[in-house]
Every structure is written in C-alpha cells, then in structure tokens.
Amino acid sequence: MTVLGVLLLLISLGLFAQAIYSNLLLVYVWNKPERVEGRGGPESLLPPRLRFTLLLPARHEEQVIAQTIQQVARIDYPPDLMEIIIVCERYDRGTIRAARRGIRSVSSPSSPRLRLATFSDGPINKPHGLNKALQIATGDFVGVFDAEDDVQPGILHKVNTILLNEPVDVVQGPVQLVNHESTWFSALNCVEYFLWFNSRLHHDALAGALPLAGNTLFVRRSLLMKAGGWDDRCLTEDADLGFRLSALGARLRVFSSPELATREETPLTVGAFVRQRTRWHQGFLQVLKKGDWLKMPSPKARILALYTLSQPFTGSLASLLWPVAAVMVFLVKMPIQIVLIAYLPLYALLIAILTQIVGYRLFTEEFGLRFRFSRAALMAVAFLPYTWLLAVASVRAIIRELRGIKGWEKTEHAGSHRTPSPGARIATARRMLSPAPSGGKRELTEPGSGGAN
C-alpha cells in the first residue's frame, strides 16, 4: 500500500468516526424514549420559593432594551422573588436612557425590583458587566438574558421547580433561533441550535462537561461567587464558565421545551455569521489553552470537554477534507478495499444531512413553523458550503489568536426573530403586547457564544 493509500485510509476512517460520533450526540435525546419524555423537565410545577436575580447586560442597545426590560418584568413569577439588574457601561448614554425609560414604563407596586447598574472600568464587555452586576445581586440564583432576547413568561416557574426537585447548581434553559427562512443558511443555523439545545447539551450535562450558553442560564449565586464570576478576558465567557463550574463539580441540568425557549435570530449575512463564529471558535481556543477543563473530576468529562472545544476545528478540518478525499478516490490508484473505505465519509455526510433534515422537520413542528420541502432540499445542498463557512471561521480564529487579536467582532441583528411567523402558536400574545423593532441593523458587542458552535 502506498503512502497516499495509508493517508486516504486514515483520513477516511477519521472523518467517518468524527461524523458518526457527532451525529450520535446530536440525536442523543431521541435515542431513548424516556429522554424525550424527560427533556422538558417536570410537568407539574411547584409553588415559587427561590429568589432569582436576572441580569440584562446591554451596550448600544437603545433600540430594544426598553422592550426587553418590559418582557423580563412580565415574567410570570412573584415580584418579591425576582430582581432585575440592567448593566450598562457608564458612557453608553443612549442605552442608559432607554433602560430608564423601560424601567419607568413597568414600575409599579406589583412589578419586580428593577435596578440599573453602570460601570466605567475596563474591559468594556459583557462578562465584565456581568461581574459588576453579580457583586450587587441578592438572589439565590443568578440568571442571564441578552438584550435582544425574546424571553418566555413561564421560564422561572420551570427553573424554580427543577431546582426544588433536584439537587442541581446550574440550569441551562433552551435558546432557539427561529428566522429559518431569512437566508440560505438560516435553516441550518436554526437546526444546529435545535439539536444542540434539545440533545447535545443534555448529553454534556450528564457527562459533567457542559459548555453553557450566553443566556437563559441560571447558576447558584454562591457557586458563581466561588468560581469568581465570568472571565472577562475570554471571548466565550459562557462556555468557559460552564467548564469551570463543571470542574468545580457543579451539578448540571439542561431542559428544553419550545414553549420556554428564548428566541433569537440568525446572523443575516454570511459576513456576520463568519465573524460571529470566528469569535466563538477563538473563544473555544482560549478556553482550551486555559486548561480549566483539565480539572474536571472524571476522565470522561475531560475527554468530552476536549472534544467539544476542538470540535469547531476537527469539524472544519473534516469539511475541508471531504472534497480532498473525494478527489483522491478518483485520482489515486489503490486497492479496492481502500477505495470502498474511502467512500465511508460520503455516507457519513449523507447521514449528517438526513439528520439535519429530520431535525428541521421536528424544529418546524415544535415551533409552529411551516416545513417546506424546497427548504429541506436547499438545506441538503447548502450543508457542505455551510460547514465550509465554519471552516473559514476556524481558520480566521486561529490566525487571530496567533496574532494576538483579542477584540470582539460584532454580530449584527435585525430582530427578525421577533416577527411572528404565519402559524406560530407559541407566545404570540406577548409579541402582540410588545411590537417588534423596526428591523434596522444594530450591533451587539457582548461576546456570548449562544452555546452552539
């Protein structure tokens, strides 16, 4: 066997193993019926008892922050058990004004305690703001939402019940991108979130290596203090926090239900998407380098953490090697057995595409959206190019990290997730009360990874 033959064999088997393992994790929850039944958490809710502090970090969010404050303030939970802290940089006057307007609009004797916290020291970013807010937080548990989030009113009741029922320290709630028809890659992006929050994170929580998302997470305040809050030098401070808490032996819990999912939007241009993923991938590199994941108690958790943190790069390498393997199959003369094995990655790719399409069917079904075969067909065609975008982001992340460029790349949002889709059946009433923003472009500066990679 030639060197090329051995190389092709190794590439093929590696690609195949990576793709199959990754797929198994994506369908982890559907593997067993009891997992599907249990993924939404307890059905019957316990009376509210725990006290929550909800943090709302915002920068240059004057267009939406007032509306988000109104949404969060209307969460269905006793006001005396809920505290909301909006965190802004001191000189971000537009956001501060809008936040004050929002606070005034909901202030009443029956509203929860709302506070505006400002800070002037650096670095000016989301984790730093969160740390400042943490210092004045008083709740038993600290929750985080982003300024553009569509927060569901029933979320705290569910989290309260889980925390009372089960001995856990960290609860990660569901987050979902919903504007699946905005661009050619939106549906793939939405399904990525759907499979990540509905399946993959459930697996990771049980394995004890949970990369937390940037919002809809709830952490025991004492534990958060013990962990030293968020790392304000890390581009994915959320995933980093998850791994550090995992290393501290925190008991982790994930639940997912469409009714309670915090809705977000996909980036609306390829550039915005690549910049967002570059930041996430670079953040994962930073977390990998920091090595906190090595302190996780079990070897299984450490291996999973290593896999998760390196997945953007192994996955990207895989997506770039697919065409190479395909060309080699035709160009390099080698024994038939090797050629047959070289076809394994192609089959794995087809299985990955089928997983995406089935995921898309379930996603549209659960979120009351319209499933279109033409969109599913587009997903099949777009899958490989989509993974190439991720590969580009990985390469950029590596270059930026090598050059020591640590600044945030901004993600643009248009609020398209707040536009009710025809047939949407969830949370429409709340949307009617809170009209969607104009759809104009704005910038987000916080480095939350949103959890999916």
Added chain:
Amino acid sequence: MENADRGAIPRFLVPNGVILRPLVRSGSSALVLPRVLLRYWAVLTALAVSGFAHAYGMWSYPEFDLDEGAILSQAWAVSHLGKIDPYTYWYDHPPLGWTFLSPFTWFLTKVGFGDSALEGGRAVMLAVNLLTIFFLHQIVLRLTRSKPAALAVALVVAVSPLAIEQQRMVKLDNIATMWALASLYLALGERPTLNRIWLSALALAIAALSKEPLVFFAPGVAYAVAQRVEGQRRLFALTGWTAIFAFTVSFYPLLALLKGELFPTGTLLGGNSEHVSLLGALFLSDRGETGGNPASVLPWLSTWWHADPLFVTAGLCASALNLVLAVKHRSARLAIVFIGPYLLFIARGGLVRDYWVIPLLPALALNIAVAAVLAFGWLRRLEFDVLFRQTPVCQGLTHLGVLSVVAMGAFLGANSWDTYSAGFGDLFHEDATTTYTQALRWVEKNVDPSSMLVVDATFWVDLQEARSPAAWRGIGGSTRVYGSYHYWIAARDPAVKNRVFEDDWRNVDYLVITPAMEYDIEAGSVDFVKTIVDRSTLVAEFSDRHYWVRIMKVQKDAPPVGPAY
C-alpha cells in the same frame, strides 16, 4: 451491614436477630445457574431440542452439496488469500456470508477439526441454527407476549425435517436468515432505543449482503420499526433505519461499479470487452429460465410440502389467516408484511432453488404463532352460550370451521406418518457422506501434489489444505498454479481455461467427478470438462445409495475415445 442486607424491607417486618440476604449475591455463584435455568427454561429447552436434532447426524446427512463446497472455497479464499473468491468473482452472491464464515472455518481447520472442511462448515451451521432458533423464540415472545406460543413454534422449527435438512447444510441462506431474524429481534424491543434500530438496519443489510433475496424482508423490519417507535422518535428511527440499510447494501453495487463490473458486456454502460457483471448476474443469467411463470414455484412448494406437510400447511394457512386478521390486528399485519414480500419474490416466476425455503421457515413459524395466539384469544373471549344462541346457520358454520381444522390436521397427521418416519430416519441414521470422505482420502494419498486436478467444489478446500502455503500463491491469477480447480471455473472462467490450462486437455491430470458434476457435463454446460472426461480412464470409484465419486486419470498419450464412464 444488617440494614444493607435487609434492603427496602421495613424493619418492623423483620424478626429480631434475623438477617435477610438476597437470594443471589455476587459472591454466591452457586445459585446463579439454577436461577438462569428457571428463568430461561423455555428458550433453553428450544435450543437443546434444536441443537440435538440438528447436531445428531449432521456430518452424515444430507450428502455434501456443491454449493457448500463453493461457499467454503470462498471462505477459504477470504481467510487464506485475502480475496473474496479464489478465482474470478462473478457476483454469484454478495460476499458477506462467506466472509462471516471465514474466521470460524479458518479456526476449525487450524485446530484440525473433523475429517474435512465441510464438517467444520456444518459445525458453524449448528451455531448459526441455534442463534436462529433463539431469535425466533424471542421475536415471537415479543410480538405475541405468549410464552407457550414462542416455545411451540421454536420447537416446530427445531424438529421440522425440512428445516433440519436445510439448516444443516453450509448455505448462505442460513447465515442470512440468522441476520434477518437478529434484525427483527432488535427492532421489536420494548420501546427500542435508536441504537438498537441502527443495529437492526445494519443486521438486515448484512443479511442482504450475505444472500440478496433477504432484501425482501426489509419492508417487514421497517414496518416493525414504525410500529415500535412512536412520536418524534419515529421519524429519526425510520429515516436512520432506511439510510443505514440502504447505504450499507449499496456497498455491493459500489464495489461492482468501482471494478467496472456493474453493467453487463454489450450494454451502453458496460462496453464491449468481455467481463463479469453484477447486473448481468442478477437479471440476465439463467434466473429468467422459467419464462416468468409464477407457477414455477409450485414444484418446489410440493417438494417442501412433502418434506414437512404439517408445518408447511399450517404456515401457509396461518399466513392466509393473518392476511385477513391484518385489517384489525397489528401483530398479524407485521407477520404478513414480514413474510409477504419474500413469498411474492419466490412466486415471481423466476428461478427458485430448494434452499430458498430457509428464510421462509422462521417467517412461516412466526405467522403460525401470531395466527394461533389471535385465534386462541378470540376463542377465549367467545361466550359459548352466545354462540349457541346464534342462528342455526352461524352455529353450523362455526362448527364446520372447527371440525374442518381438526379433520384436516388429523388427515394430514395420519397421512404423513410415513413421510415423517422416513425423513427422521434419513436425518438421524443415514450415512451419506462416508463415500465422500473415502474419495477425499484416496485423492490425498494417491494423487501427486504437483498434479493438475479438475474437481467438484466440495473437494477443493481440503485439497488446497493438503498443499503447502507456497502453492496457494497465484491462485486465481493467470499464471499456472499446480492444484485443483473447480470444474465450472475450469470450463467457464477464461482466466483459468485459457491461461492456466491453455485450453488444452493435456494440462489436466485428474478429474474428481460427482453426480452434480456429471449432470452439468451431460447438460453440455461444461464442454471443456467433457473433452477431458472423454480422454480419461477410471482409476477409483466410491459409491453408496445417495452419492458416488469417480476419480479419473487423463490419458495424455491416448487418442480421443468415447465417454469413459
């Protein structure tokens, strides 16, 4: 310690001073065996009966078949040469069946098991059969939830003379059937996990890649998946099952495509150079010799029926009944969807072989179990006084129906006594293989290892084993390697006929002829072999009432003569 021993039993229920211990603890292995026996007595009984009926006399009856030799030759090529066929692989069947067989036969040959490679092959078939019976028992148990039904049909197959005879032989169908049943067993779990569903798809793909007609069980297993997996998981399960099954099976045409052997010679995509082809083997060979008449299955049905009339009649009647019951009952629907496509396949009007009944046997048994359980359930629910209050016509028809079944059973039983006693007599007492072994020993002892032999496939593996490994090199290539060659290959494979024998009968030294080989010689299928026979003389002959072997030496200097035998 005391509390731990008492487990969940409240303390007030335990008399003072008494320490409760579980019946079986990890340390007390003495109780494990009785517990296992007690718990699994039914399946163990079925396995014991089946194992005995299969094993007792399996090396003596039936006589060794050409196909058994061919399959073992291919298994030998996998384990000794790293190839899927010792000669040109012509897509007779997909290669996984003998690839599965090869490590076992390799091991048995290595330890010197039995008098011949065929005996080793049949020993592997015993294990395959036990697994088949196990899966059948578990499938029926899971489908009907009736322990008596599961045990009964497992025993029916275990003691069926038709089943025993076919299952003893080294046939790809036996291996493939085991995989197909494993597939259904995996799909029929209680709320099966997706991992089980993937494995089920893989198992059925292995079945189809062991023997291609087993692909017709795909609708049945897929339907079982659809029945057993509910809600959101069903979409994942069915998509994944279909994808894994289809992708795995597609490796077979992919292999042919990559070798440039998918399309037959003379077609647009096949080109004009002479080559073997998968599609040619599947559709254009002798499989269409019956001219598309579905009645072509009837002679075989009659053969199978004569071998085991009660089982075949009950199975077909139960399948027909399930077709009716399928309207209302899920289990009947599954049973009929499982057997239906394969039945339609063998009744398609193409070529049918006697051993194609092998996959049908457990499928028929499954149908018997389902129909019987449903019928007994119906009878149990029936209030007999209501029955008698019905109109005289209804009463009459009911009585007539029950009487007909009883009478038919009695009639068949009485009339088939001789059939069964003869069948069991052959299976357990007849010796149909000693002749073969004697002939093999004679060749090993009297024929020079550097001779060129043209043989029946049953002799091939042992004659190869008798040579040094150095002599194996080059088998299947175009160079001349001293050794034995399948007569069919010698006559029909251009690589062997033209390059090894140079199309010259003088390059052959001996012929080992059996009834199957003679049949093909007389049918004119192997002219080159006939030419050699015409120039040979008989040097040894072995025979019994089932089988004979003639060993002929080629007279290289003799002028052409007439048939020498």
